[in-house]
Structure formats: C-alpha cells, structure tokens
Amino acid sequence: MEEISKRKSLLFISCEEAFHICDKKQYGEASFWEMLKLNLRLIWCNMTKSYVKKNNQLTTTIKTSRVECLHKSEREVLVERFNEHLKNEMQS
C-alpha cells in the first residue's frame, strides 16, 4: 500500500509543482522526468492547461518583441558617466 502511494506521488504532482515545471520549461531547464509529470497532469487539470497556455504565450510574445535591456556592466558605465555630469551641473 505504502509502495503504491510512493509511486503515485512520483508521477502525480500538485498544481503548484506543475506551474513550477512549466516556468522551468520556458527557459529549457525542465528535465525529461519533470516534463513527463507535467504532461501527465495536463491531460486532466484545466488550471494547469490554462497556466501552460498563458505561460507559453508570454514566452512567444517576449521573443517576438525582441525586447532589450542593459547589462549590469553597461548600466554601471552609464551611471558613472551620468553622475559626473550631475555633479558638474550641481556645482554650476
């Protein structure tokens, strides 16, 4: 009996765990075993289905947009240069 319940817990996951695996999947960090558990849950859980759909859509949207931001080092250079100007402006 205990053995069966152990096997069940290995295969059947909670919604929270499914969401977590789905998040990891967006960055290619979900393992084969995790994907299997997620796909199993997807068969019958509507909440998981809805989350996976929205999450995949978000990833596609971000990729399509080609949105960009500054790297930390680039920002630091910007801050350093701007602070010099700020200091000069305050003094004048």
Added chain:
Amino acid sequence: MSNHQLNPNNWIDLYSDYLFNYTITRVNDREIAKDLIQDTFVAGLKSMKNFKGEANERTWLISILKRKIIDYYRKINSNKGKAEVRMTYVNDDQEGDWLEERAEDDGQLNAEETIENSELGDAIYNCMDKLSEKEATVFKMKTILGYETETICNELGITASNLWVILHRARTQLAECLEKKWL
C-alpha cells in the same frame, strides 16, 4: 498647472532600460543606442529649467530622445547619403518626413513589423513597471538577458528556489497585464 517634477537621481534606475529598448528598436545598434541614451540624460539635465511639468518625466525624456535619434540619422545621412536623398526627396519641406521614414527602416524588418515590435516592447515595459523592483530585475536578467540561474542567484544573493518563486510571480503578473493590453 504643473504636476510633474524631475528627479535626475532616479533617471537611470527608472528609465534607462525603457529608453534603451526604445532606441535599439530604432537604430538597431547596441553601442549607438547606449550613446544616444547617455546624450539624452545629459541633455535632460541641461534643459531641466525648461521643463514645465505638463508631461511626466518619462514622456519628457522620450521627447528629447526622439530628437537625438533624428539628429543621429541626419548626421549619418549628411555623411554618406546626400545624393540618394536628393534623388528621392525633392522638396525641402519634406525633410522631416524622410528622416522619420529612414529612422524606422532598419533593413531587416518591414516598417509595419518594426512599429509593431516597438509598440509591443513599450507594452512589455509598461507592464514591467507594475512589478516590484526585484521581480523586474530577476525577470529581465533571466528572460531578456538570458543569464544562467546560478549567475543571477550569485549576483542577487538569492537561492534558486527564491528565484523561481520571484520569476513565477513576475510571469503571472506580466501575462495578465499583457493579456489586457496586447494579446
């Protein structure tokens, strides 16, 4: 009646990523985009006394940046494209139009795709404004810059499970916000 005030100490934290994304979709060069936003902040600093408070800080900075981008295209065209411009645009009063047309065309996407991408980028940044500072930072590092989980954890001093919790919150809020505004 003026409502908005300028606080240059916060400009880089609050607006540098937004301005950078705005610029790079229009000039398609990372180094030039960085220079242009640097120039924008400096120009903003120098013309603070002209700020009437009618627009918010970001809108005001964007209006300066737009002029910088046009100046940039004017400059490169004056060096290498005078002859072509004369052939295509005859009248002097069309000058403003050709500058904008040239600014939008980066040679890889068509005009419609470029505009759509830049609007989508704006919508993403508007939604990111609603995230907490930590959520926005983690989301940008992981999703936009593509850093490894371990690198982000070391950089921000958080555990991997913390990172996934923060990322989950950020993604859920962003998906909801973008669904309302874009999707």
